[in-house]
Amino acid sequence: MSTMEIAFFIGLFGSVHCIGMCGPLAFSIPAFHHQWWRVILDKLIYNVGRLISYMLLGLLIGLLGRQLWLLGLQQGVSILSGLLIIGAGLSRMLKFRFAQSRSLASMLQPLNNLIAYALQHRAGHFIVGILNGFLPCGFVYIALVGAVNTGTTSGSAAYMFWFGVGTFPLMLVATISSGFIGPVLRRRINRGIPYLMVCLGIWFTLRGLALDIPYLSPAKQAGGVAVCH
Template sequence: MSDNHLAFMIGLLGSVHCVGMCGPLAFAVPSLKSGRMYLVLDKLLYQTGRIISYCILGVFIGGIGRQIWLSGMQQGISVFSGLLILVAACTRIFKFSTPTNGPSFLLKPFHDLFSYALKHKANHLIIGMINGLLPCGFVYLALAGAVNTPGIPSAVSYMFWFGLGTAPLMLMVTIGVGWTSAMVRNRINKTMPYLMICLGIWFILRGMNLNIPYLSPSKPGSSVADCR
């Protein structure tokens, strides 16, 4: 599975988390014109705005990833990212307590900006871009994957496909509010830590260069690769 396919599947499988966390914000954005076509267009612009912001984040994280690749540290960073994802998954599975002041402090400026945009009737594209920059553990998970790509173009591509994966369900829900029940969202959210565990293990295996096709390819130029 390529990085882009992985990013899309992460976005698609985790989009229920997006509905639960960002759905209320998306529902709060009214269409400035009446009519079904305007509603669909506005919600498409909203999703496009989110994806644009993810791509912008990809530019910054790709710059970091490029330096990591140039310094030859990508294997270590991949293993380290995998370990962080496993720790995050365990905190959710075993319900370890975490500080609450930090996230609230980080979210307040974005909520203020979101409220300002709503008050001044900004279009859905701008509001979607603001939404895409909200601090979110699920987006951090995608960024952990993007930083393990070789450079800016690949990181932007990774974040684009991640955003595209989150879009279908978010689009359906914002057009037809209530498409998923709270019970369904809660059940799928409970599976997210296990998806994170699979992703964390994959990052660790990929960093170990075990010469396992697709799962843990050997480093180009290594003795293992030369023996193939």
């Protein structure tokens, strides 16, 4: 499975979580039209806005990843990324919750105010979608960890693009139908997500270890770049 395919599936499975976390915001955007096709177009535009935000985040994290790659730290970054994702997955399995930082909440307040202002003044689905894309989300963080491991700004942006595409189907249908996935089914699917996170973390860790296992843990070239067989 290629890196971009992994990004897509992270987005696809993570979108179940997104419906529960970001769905209420998407559902709260009023419909300005009565024709069904214009309502669908509005929701499509909203999700395109999210996708653009993810790509912008990918470009930013890609600049950091490129510098790390130039310093020859790609293996360490991959291993650290994997361990962080494994830790996040295990914390969800064990139902361990980190205390919410007040400083983080205060930092996000301007963004929350912008979203509230956009909703009150009918700024449009596109603007609200862009703003929503910058809200903190565990699966966006996981995707960014994967993006930084691509080592280039273009690769990082492409990674976040495919992550966004993965979130598209469920989020689009959910915003149109006001949440077609019931809470019981969503809880059942969410129970399996931590296991997916641990598997993903193991993959990043093995990739960084360069054990010369085809596709899973490619060998490291003399120049410091892992080779996919």
